Amino acid sequence: MRALDWVVLLISLVLIVGYGLYKSRGKQTIHDYLLAGKTMPWWAMGLSIMATQASAITFIGTTGQAYSDGMRFVQFYFGLPLAMVILSATVVPFFHRARVVTAYEFLEQRFDSKTRIAASIVFLIQRGLGVGLALYAPAVVLSVIFGWSERATVLIMAGIVLSYAVPGGVKAVTWTDVQQMLLIFLGVITAFLTALYLMPATVSFGDALYLAGVSGKLNAVDLSFDLKNRYNLWSGLIGGMFLALSYFGCDQSQVQRYLTGKSIAHSRISLLFNGFLKVPLQFFILLTGAMVFSFFLFTKPPMLFNQVAAAKLEQSASPEAKVEYEAARKKFDQAHAERRQLVEQMVATRHNPPAGAVYLNPAGLRDANRAIDDARREAVQALQKASPGATYDDTNYIFLTFVTRYFPMGLVGLVIAAIFAAAMSTISAELNALASTTVMDLYRRFINRKAEDSHYVFATKTATVFWGIYAGVFAFFGGRLGSLIEAVNMVGSLFYGSLLGVFVLAFGFPRATGTGAFIGLIAGEIAVLMTSRLTAISYLWYNVVGCVVVVIVGSIVSEFVGTRKKLAIPGGRA
Amino acid sequence: MATPADHGQDRERELNQDTPPLFATWNRLYATIIGFLALLIFLFYLFTKAYQFPQ
Numbered sequence: 001m002r003a004l005d006w007v008v009l010l011i012s013l014v015l016i017v018g019y020g021l022y023k024s025r026g027k028q029t030i031h032d033y034l035l036a037g038k039t040m041p042w043w044a045m046g047l048s049i050m051a052t053q054a055s056a057i058t059f060i061g062t063t064g065q066a067y068s069d070g071m072r073f074v075q076f077y078f079g080l081p082l083a084m085v086i087l088s089a090t091v092v093p094f095f096h097r098a099r100v101v102t103a104y105e106f107l108e109q110r111f112d113s114k115t116r117i118a119a120s121i122v123f124l125i126q127r128g129l130g131v132g133l134a135l136y137a138p139a140v141v142l143s144v145i146f147g148w149s150e151r152a153t154v155l156i157m158a159g160i161v162l163s164y165a166v167p168g169g170v171k172a173v174t175w176t177d178v179q180q181m182l183l184i185f186l187g188v189i190t191a192f193l194t195a196l197y198l199m200p201a202t203v204s205f206g207d208a209l210y211l212a213g214v215s216g217k218l219n220a221v222d223l224s225f226d227l228k229n230r231y232n233l234w235s236g237l238i239g240g241m242f243l244a245l246s247y248f249g250c251d252q253s254q255v256q257r258y259l260t261g262k263s264i265a266h267s268r269i270s271l272l273f274n275g276f277l278k279v280p281l282q283f284f285i286l287l288t289g290a291m292v293f294s295f296f297l298f299t300k301p302p303m304l305f306n307q308v309a310a311a312k313l314e315q316s317a318s319p320e321a322k323v324e325y326e327a328a329r330k331k332f333d334q335a336h337a338e339r340r341q342l343v344e345q346m347v348a349t350r351h352n353p354p355a356g357a358v359y360l361n362p363a364g365l366r367d368a369n370r371a372i373d374d375a376r377r378e379a380v381q382a383l384q385k386a387s388p389g390a391t392y393d394d395t396n397y398i399f400l401t402f403v404t405r406y407f408p409m410g411l412v413g414l415v416i417a418a419i420f421a422a423a424m425s426t427i428s429a430e431l432n433a434l435a436s437t438t439v440m441d442l443y444r445r446f447i448n449r450k451a452e453d454s455h456y457v458f459a460t461k462t463a464t465v466f467w468g469i470y471a472g473v474f475a476f477f478g479g480r481l482g483s484l485i486e487a488v489n490m491v492g493s494l495f496y497g498s499l500l501g502v503f504v505l506a507f508g509f510p511r512a513t514g515t516g517a518f519i520g521l522i523a524g525e526i527a528v529l530m531t532s533r534l535t536a537i538s539y540l541w542y543n544v545v546g547c548v549v550v551v552i553v554g555s556i557v558s559e560f561v562g563t564r565k566k567l568a569i570p571g572g573r574a
Numbered sequence: 575m576a577t578p579a580d581h582g583q584d585r586e587r588e589l590n591q592d593t594p595p596l597f598a599t600w601n602r603l604y605a606t607i608i609g610f611l612a613l614l615i616f617l618f619y620l621f622t623k624a625y626q627f628p629q
Contacts, residue, residue, distance in 0.1 A: 074618065081608065089604065093592070209625060221615065221621075221622045265594060283618065
């Protein structure tokens with residue numbers, strides 16, 4: 001990064017944090033600290049909801065995913081608008097009228113204290129692992145790209161987040177999220193336009209789309225139904241809807257965003273705003289990745305985007321691996337030169353098609369892409385020979401390599417600021433939610449019920465610092481966890497469906513009892529674990545399995561065990 | 575003169591204020607969101623088809 005990039009990055013961060021602190025100044029009660037005194041307008045909540053969901057890895061990984069796997073990932077978001085409609089119509093008025101601070105508090109009103117504890121502990125485990133990863137993952141990528149110290153990056157990011165999340169509470173988190181989301185929008189638009197600008201002068205947007213299409217990168221919709229296929233229309237609509245229902249309806253890091261609303265209408269609109277914008281935004285981010293692919297058809301990309309891994313091989317003690325790596329490099333260079341010649345011919349032919357003949361050669365381009373992929377695969381095999389057991393995936397490095405090598409001065413700083421913004425918005429909301437649940441669902445409920453308001457504010461601030469330190473420690477040792485990181489990701493997807501099932505019982509099944517919900521939650525978890533261990537079903541479907549099992553088992557058990565509780569919520573139906 | 579109780583009632587009314595700013599009813603707004611999603615999926619499908627070339 002050059003001086004101007006640093007200036008842009010620093011100014012962006014200072015303005016964001018300063019604005020958040022300014023908007024949250026003054027003495028705060030616990031209600032203000034955790035729910036912003038219910039004064040937030042819909043647009044601020046809507047942007048905050050989007051910013052919380054968009055982590056740094058979402059931003060840099062999604063573009064990389066389009067580069068390597070095409071745009072089919074957009075289908076993952078198809079269920080989200082449906083979930084937003086369902087939640088607006090059902091959950092939002094209930095939560096507001098029940099005057100809860102956390103989603104799990106509602107479960108005690110509806111069922112009993114054991115269901116509340118079980119759900120809050122599930123959330124704390126799952127989100128606790130998630131916040132460490134949200135801090136660790138961008139630090140790794142930024143350290144590889146810029147040579148920054150991983151630990152310094154973690155410390156700086158955690159320090160900045162705590163500097164506004166602790167004193168300002170949810171108000172500071174929401175107002176910084178607003179700025180951060182606007183910065184993310186700006187970063188995405190800048191990246192897209194710059195990718196187009198950097199194409200050779202003879203290549204139009206239409207040519208870039210055509211070449212990406214021939215290479216199979218514009219596969220946005222796949223109508224085939226296959227449970228093992230991670231991204232198709234059906235897994236996106238059904239599995240994605242269940243995942244979004246769980247995330248936005250049962251995860252405190254999102255529920256807390258829309259509980260800050262001035263009114264039920266404001267909270268509803270904030271969710272619907274997300275439902276309206278999310279799919280086009282993700283499509284646009286993926287399209288940017290596809291344009292990066294087209295750019296690298298004309299400009300030679302690195303054979304492996306993770307340069308640190310490649311450098312490790314150069315220093316490796318295995319001469320055999322080095323020879324294989326060099327052979328792969330030669331193949332790659334030749335394949336790229338041939339592919340470049342071919343795409344230039346194809347573009348020229350598109351502009352001046354010779355009459356009566358078909359000179360476009362899509363099959364030739366696909367063969368050339370395969371030759372490049374083969375060379376990359378051989379290079380990865382050489383890497384793995386040098387470091388047995390190591391896994392290699394450079395999806396998260398593609399976009400940043402493109403930005404840092406080719407973007408003009410100033411814009412690099414802007415995009416890096418957008419990546420920092422994406423990371424910080426997710427981390428701050430998660431720390432805020434973890435602290436709320438720790439204090440309101442555990443400390444205040446079971447340890448100290450009758451303290452002063454200021455004591456709970458202090459306890460929540462302390463809990464925020466605790467979770468921040470915890471996330472930092474997790475991130476510090478993240479490198480040693482290796483493949484455990486994948487397991488952590490997996491753990492997240494294992495809990496959501498069952499948690500959703502408990503809330504479905506709470507809202508939709510008046511005969512459900514606390515004991516029924518509790519036993520249903522355990523049954524749902526067992527079913528999800530068995531599905532993940534014994535079948536090849538894609539993880540998006542775990543949410544459906546977990547939810548359905550909880551509802552069925554919970555309903556049956558409720559008929560025989562537990563006391564039915566009448567919930568007295570003004571305007572509520574349960 | 576407004577008392578704290580009046581203020582509390584105003585706040586309660588504001589919190590429960592529940593009409594959408596557009597489309598008059600929530601059901602219409604929900605239908606618009608779902609319709610927009612259907613339109614996007616259809617356009618993305620056309621986009622996929624337009625740039626899909628036989629293997």
